[in-house]
Amino acid sequence: MRTSAIGDVTHVVPLIRTLQEKAPDTRLTWIVGKLERRLVGDLPGVEFVTFDKAAGRAGVKAVRDALTGRRFDALLHMQVALRSNLLSLAVKADRRIGYDKARSKDLHGLFVNERIEARSGEHVLDAMASFIEPLGLKQTAVRWDIPVPDEAHAWAAEQLPGETPTLLVSPMSSHTVRNWRVERYAAVIDHAMARGMRVALVGGPSEGERALADAILAAVRQKPLDLTGKDTLKRFMALLARSAMILTPDSGPMHMANAAGVKVLGLHAASNPHRSGPYSDRRWCVDKYDEASRKFLGKPASEIPWGTKIEKPGVMDLVRVDEMIERFEACATHLGLHLAG
Template sequence: MSDPRSICLLRTSAIGDVTHVVPLVRTLQQAYPQASLTWLVGKLERKLVGDLPGVEFVTFDKGAGWAGIRAVWSGLRGRHFDALLQMQVAMRSNLLSLGIKTRRRIGYDHARAKDLHGLVINERIPARTGEHVLQAIGSFCEPLGLQQTDIRWDIPIAEQDHAWAAEQLPGDQPTLLVSPTSSHALRNWQAQRYAAVMDHAAARGWRVVLIGGPSPAERAMADAVLAACHHAPLDLTGKDTLKKLMAMFCRAQLLLTPDSGPMHMANTVGMKVLGLHAASNPARSGPYSDRRWCVDKYDAASRKYLGRPASEIPWGSKIEYPGVMDLIEVDEVIERFEAAALAMGISQ
């Protein structure tokens, strides 16, 4: 079988999952340097990865409904790809893929397929369980005869974004960034518990910075956290961009966050992440490179809400019940904070 000359990648969202596609892009570029890569990506997500060299990006505006789908189809009219990597199983993405002309339509195995995914593909990745999302996405190169062995991101960050981050976080004071809001509200921790950890870090001599996007939900959470803090943190909520946030991750030492896009963005630059996991399994969706600093109450959540240990529930199950994140105690998060600080040699 000859090497593919053109490959279409379909993974439009979300931010964390889009970061997991980047190592696959690097694998394909190394194996097939002459192949053209076209990535169908979401409008917001393109702001993070849209300047990856050697990749053509086609923006999908999911908020536009059918008009957004038709716009992508129109832009690809007359084009034919050697392979489509259909890495998203949602109904909207399955419909979107119908406008992509290709003879090889590679999708998920039966266990991970849903929303009529099997009707829009003709090849499947190997059936496995127990994989991190990044590994599952990386396996899309296997039907092409490849293996993803090296994990490399190198998402571009402009000098002006690094300069902005240096203005916000001058000097070398150890810095804790706190991104308190997930797009899944039931993954969020209580505001007063975030505040307790932030106050502890401030008392230990750390600079504490509250971050988040401009949405009303993120602003409301930030305000609740600020109201509960005794030591006022620097509040940058809604003041950055995805690239500026990446630049801050390059300067700060530790990120405190639930399972969210910023968790995975921080991981791409090697930042330590204190992830809060009860509603989701950190082995599947935690920071890929290093989960030593995470608090893992997923098994406890499974036992409480599902009546059986996590080892007996389907891989990837979400335990998004009201109150599930309350299983994570402040003292447990402070213990992980102190362990990370010790590992970095920070003794304030």
């Protein structure tokens, strides 16, 4: 059970792939959020039970009804929020595997009868992978292969035709304090477009994302493509397949991009990229987490609990435009892109 959020659900996919490879006769049921199912709900060989948290008690009842009369050998209880702990009561399972005590909260320990090994300094994906270790398995390779339908690829090809190197800019995190300043996004976009990159703004249909996109469009010298609110999760995956890089703060799109093999120009100050940055390749991120820890908490990152979020007003101002442009140029060189100027 991992119902949300998009980034964390993305981290579960390699665990599913590992189970399918190493225990192929195992029947898998995944309790997942309504939105998140739109991304992973077509993974082959997996039964999905949708949890609609917006539906309140009716959403819990729907999960309970779907599982009535069933019993499982094991529940991997991979979410510690109180809502999820209560939802887990809908699952009748002999083994209820949860987080170690250090990573538990909201009475999580009352809802499990086994715990994963206590570890610190892990990336979130590795922590989730450890849930299969009590089953005698170990994740030794990481594979996503999230299906993308032909319709989504066709739509993406219409938006991003040809072979022009493309930079996607996904400027908004659900934790708004992680967002960069409008003028800084605009400066990187202007630089990339001056170098001949095609740039596309992407984001969801919310009012906040629309407002942020409009502010960036008003601040740039050259207008990028504006695809804000026009895609779906699957169409976004298809856009990634036609892109070289993405500029984004710590967010769901960051982890979707990593799963798709796209280089991530990550903006990190409020969160630790070694815990929650792009899993496969963090070379193109700007990491100001230690500097943020020293400024806002008065001590280096090595002296604060692993996973501490430094979500303080102004924390993202520590990431400078010239640092991100330097990472953009280094990544372009690594990819062998032949840019103008």
